[in-house]
Amino acid sequence: MLLQLVAHGYEVQVLGATVFDNPKGMGRLKEQFPDLSAHQHQLIEAEDGPLTHQLVVSYSHNRNHFTTHEEGLWYSQYLYMLDSFKPDMVWFYGGQTLDMLIADEARDRGIPVAFYLANGNYKAPRWCRDVDLILTDSQATADMYRKEVGYVAKPVGKFIAPESFVAEHHERKRLLFVNPSWQKGASVFVQLAEKLERERPDIELEVVEARADWPAVLRETTRKMGKQRSALSNVVVTPNTSDMRGPYSRARVVVAPSLWWESSGRMLAEAILNGIPALITNRGGMPEMIGNAGITFDFPDACYEEPYQHLLSDEELQPLMDAVISFFDDEALYQDYVDRAWKIGEEKHHLDRATDRLLTALAPLVRQHAGNKDFTISQKKRHRQRLTYRATKPEFKVDNSLQQLVSPKAGAKQVNEPEANRLWLTDNFTWEIIGKIMVLDNRASLIKSGFAEQMAATEAFGIVAFDPASEIKDPKQYEGSDYIQLFQHALLGDGKATTLHACVSPEMSSILSPLPVEKLPKRHHLGAKPLAELPITTVALDSIDGLGNLDWLILDELSDAMAVLEHGKKSLTDTLLIQARVAFQLTHEKQPNLAELQHWASRNGFRFYRFHNISHYSHLPDELNARVPCATEQEGADVLFLPSHERIAALSNENKTKLAFILSAVFAAHDIAFDLIADVSKEKALELLEAQGLLPPPVAKDNNELNGKFPKKETAFLGQDDNFLELLN
Known part of the structure; x- marks a missing residue:
C-alpha cells in the first residue's frame, strides 16, 4: 500500500521497531542486518525499494516484551519526525497503549489520522478516539464493526503485487x-x-x-x-x-x-x-x-x-x-x-483498482495540507496551560537492565551450572510441542521454587504436585487451574498407608525417620526434631487411573524413591526424564542413594545423564558468607536420568522434541537439545543454536580466503551456515 502511494507522488517516511508476529517474518531484515543485537536500542534504516523503514531495535521481537525504555525511544523519535517531517497525514495500526499516543500527538498538531484495520479484534472505542479515517480490507469487516461497535470503516481491498x-x-x-x-x-x-x-x-x-x-x-x-x-x-x-x-x-x-x-x-x-x-x-x-x-x-x-x-x-x-x-x-x-x-x-483485486480506492479515501485528509500549518496554534488550543513545544532529535541510549535481570550474573556460577529458577526460552525460536508435557512432582519442588508458574505460563506443561507436609501456603490458588494440580497430605510411594514424621521445620518432615540428633550436623538439630506422627496415604504410580503420558518424574530426597520406582515401572515405560534428589549429607534413615537409583535405571531403560542443582553449605558465619560467598561442602544434588541410547533412537519426533524442550528450557542443556532436534529437523536445530547465541556471527571476509586457511568443515564455525549443514549431515 505504501509502495503504491510512493508511486503516485506521496512522500512517505516509515517508523517502526524490530517487532514481528513470528520470527519467520524477520528474514528480509536479517539479510540487511545479520546481527541485530549489535544495534540494540539504536535507530536503523532498512531499505525496501523506494521506502526506507526507520526501526528502533528492540531486545525482543515480541510486542508484549517491548520495554518502557524502548517505548520511550520510539515515542521520542515519533515526535521528532512529526515536528521535522511535518506530514500532511499520519497512518498507523495497533491498539496498545503506545499506539494510542500516535493519533493523540498527531491530533495535537492538527494532523489528520488514518488507521488500517484488517481483523475482528478492535471492539473497544478508545483506540479510534483521535482517528479521522478507518480503512479496512473488506465490506464484511466494515459492516461487522458498524453493527457491533458503531464506527464506520471504508473498505479498500487487498494490495497484491x-x-x-x-x-x-x-x-x-x-x-x-x-x-x-x-x-x-x-x-x-x-x-x-x-x-x-x-x-x-x-x-x-x-x-x-x-x-x-x-x-x-x-x-x-x-x-x-x-x-x-x-x-x-x-x-x-x-x-x-x-x-x-x-x-x-x-x-x-x-x-x-x-x-x-x-x-x-x-x-x-x-x-x-x-x-x-x-x-x-x-x-x-x-x-x-x-x-x-x-x-x-x-x-x-x-x-x-x-x-x-x-x-x-x-x-x-x-x-x-x-x-x-x-x-x-x-x-x-x-x-x-x-x-x-x-x-x-x-x-x-487488480492492484490498480485497489490503489484507486485508497487514493480516493485518503484524498480528503491530504487536501487539508496539515503539514503546511503552524502546529503551535493547534497545540496552544489543546494544552491546558496554553503551552507549545517542538521535539528535538532524540539521543538513543542502550539500556541493559532487562538483560541483566534475565541473564546469569557474571561469575555467579560455573559455566556448566545454569542459573536456577528461570526458563531458558528465547523469542527467536518457536518450540512446536504437541499436547502437554506431563510432570509428576513428588514434593511440589516446582511450586516452591517459583518454576511452576513460569512453566504454566508457556501452556506447554501439565503439573501434578504432591505436598505431603503442607508446605504450600495458599493451595487454593491452584484450584481450577488447567496447568497445575496440587494434592496436599499425599505423596507417591507403594500405595500403602504410612506415617509422616512431622518436624519443627516443615521441609524436614518426611515418611523417613529423622536420624538421631547425635548423627546430625548442628545446623539440623532443631529443624529435624519430631513434633508428631501423622498417618498419610501414598499413591502407587501404576495405580493412577487416567494418568496418560508421564513425561517427567521428580522425586525428592525425603521420600522412598525406590518404592516409587518399583511401583511405577509400567507408568515409566515411556517417560522421558527422571529427576531424583540425592542427599550427600544424610538427615533421615533410608534416604535414596545414587548407587540404588543408577542400578534401577540401568535395568529399566534409563541412563545417568548429569547432576543438577547441587546445593552447598558454607562453614563461614552467615553474615560473612553473604558478603563473600564461599560454600564448599556439597549437601545434595538432583540426578537426571534420560532414556537409554536404544530408547532415544526409537523415540518419535514428537517425544524427541518434548525432551529437547525440557532439557533446553529448564536445564539450559542446549547441546543435547540440539542433538535431539537435529534428528527431527536439521534446519530447526540450527535455528535453536542461533536463537541461544551458540552460532558465531558471519565473518566479514572472503570465503575463498577462509577456505584456503582452514579445512572445509572448520570454516563452518566461522558463520558459513551451508557448510554447517554439511557438518550436521
Whole structure:
C-alpha cells in the first residue's frame, strides 16, 4: 500500500521497531542486518525499494516484551519526525497503549489520522478516539464493526503485487492449502486429505507451511481420528516462501476452510488473480473475496470454537469432498469457474483498482495540507496551560537492565551450572510441542521454587504436585487451574498407608525417620526434631487411573524413591526424564542413594545423564558468607536420568522434541537439545543454536580466503551456515 502511494507522488517516511508476529517474518531484515543485537536500542534504516523503514531495535521481537525504555525511544523519535517531517497525514495500526499516543500527538498538531484495520479484534472505542479515517480490507469487516461497535470503516481491498504472486503459466494439477494452522482449518483439511488419499489417490494436494507446522497438525488430527500419521502419500509440503508464484502455478483449486473471523483472506485474492477457483467457509470477508468464483460451505458451530480442532462427521465432510472431485473431474464446470475467477480478479483485486480506492479515501485528509500549518496554534488550543513545544532529535541510549535481570550474573556460577529458577526460552525460536508435557512432582519442588508458574505460563506443561507436609501456603490458588494440580497430605510411594514424621521445620518432615540428633550436623538439630506422627496415604504410580503420558518424574530426597520406582515401572515405560534428589549429607534413615537409583535405571531403560542443582553449605558465619560467598561442602544434588541410547533412537519426533524442550528450557542443556532436534529437523536445530547465541556471527571476509586457511568443515564455525549443514549431515 505504501509502495503504491510512493508511486503516485506521496512522500512517505516509515517508523517502526524490530517487532514481528513470528520470527519467520524477520528474514528480509536479517539479510540487511545479520546481527541485530549489535544495534540494540539504536535507530536503523532498512531499505525496501523506494521506502526506507526507520526501526528502533528492540531486545525482543515480541510486542508484549517491548520495554518502557524502548517505548520511550520510539515515542521520542515519533515526535521528532512529526515536528521535522511535518506530514500532511499520519497512518498507523495497533491498539496498545503506545499506539494510542500516535493519533493523540498527531491530533495535537492538527494532523489528520488514518488507521488500517484488517481483523475482528478492535471492539473497544478508545483506540479510534483521535482517528479521522478507518480503512479496512473488506465490506464484511466494515459492516461487522458498524453493527457491533458503531464506527464506520471504508473498505479498500487487498494490495497484491503481481510480480510476486501471479504465475506466468498454470499447470492446474493440485489442491492447494496455505498456512495449515488450527484457525485456518487445518483439522478440516487433514480429514479431507486423508479421505482423498483413500478414495481418490490420483488427486495431488499441496500444503504451503507459512507460519504453521504441517507435521504437527497432521499428527494431532490423525491421532484424534484414531490412527496417528506422520505423512500422507498424496500431500506435497512446501516450506514458507515469499514467492507464491510456484504454488499458484501448480494449483487447480485452493481450499480455505478458515474457522475464525477472516477479515478477507489475502490468499483468496491472490488465487483469484491467478484464475484459480476457491472452496471456502462462510467466515467474515472470504465470500466477498471470491464472489461467484468458488463454493462456500457452512460447518457445525462446534468447528468455530477454540481450539478449532473439532472433527467433522463423514456426512458433514462429504459436500466439501464432492466439490473437490467435481473441480477435478468436470472440466466444463471447472473452466466456467476459472473464467469467473479471472473476471473477478480484474474487477476487484487488480492492484490498480485497489490503489484507486485508497487514493480516493485518503484524498480528503491530504487536501487539508496539515503539514503546511503552524502546529503551535493547534497545540496552544489543546494544552491546558496554553503551552507549545517542538521535539528535538532524540539521543538513543542502550539500556541493559532487562538483560541483566534475565541473564546469569557474571561469575555467579560455573559455566556448566545454569542459573536456577528461570526458563531458558528465547523469542527467536518457536518450540512446536504437541499436547502437554506431563510432570509428576513428588514434593511440589516446582511450586516452591517459583518454576511452576513460569512453566504454566508457556501452556506447554501439565503439573501434578504432591505436598505431603503442607508446605504450600495458599493451595487454593491452584484450584481450577488447567496447568497445575496440587494434592496436599499425599505423596507417591507403594500405595500403602504410612506415617509422616512431622518436624519443627516443615521441609524436614518426611515418611523417613529423622536420624538421631547425635548423627546430625548442628545446623539440623532443631529443624529435624519430631513434633508428631501423622498417618498419610501414598499413591502407587501404576495405580493412577487416567494418568496418560508421564513425561517427567521428580522425586525428592525425603521420600522412598525406590518404592516409587518399583511401583511405577509400567507408568515409566515411556517417560522421558527422571529427576531424583540425592542427599550427600544424610538427615533421615533410608534416604535414596545414587548407587540404588543408577542400578534401577540401568535395568529399566534409563541412563545417568548429569547432576543438577547441587546445593552447598558454607562453614563461614552467615553474615560473612553473604558478603563473600564461599560454600564448599556439597549437601545434595538432583540426578537426571534420560532414556537409554536404544530408547532415544526409537523415540518419535514428537517425544524427541518434548525432551529437547525440557532439557533446553529448564536445564539450559542446549547441546543435547540440539542433538535431539537435529534428528527431527536439521534446519530447526540450527535455528535453536542461533536463537541461544551458540552460532558465531558471519565473518566479514572472503570465503575463498577462509577456505584456503582452514579445512572445509572448520570454516563452518566461522558463520558459513551451508557448510554447517554439511557438518550436521
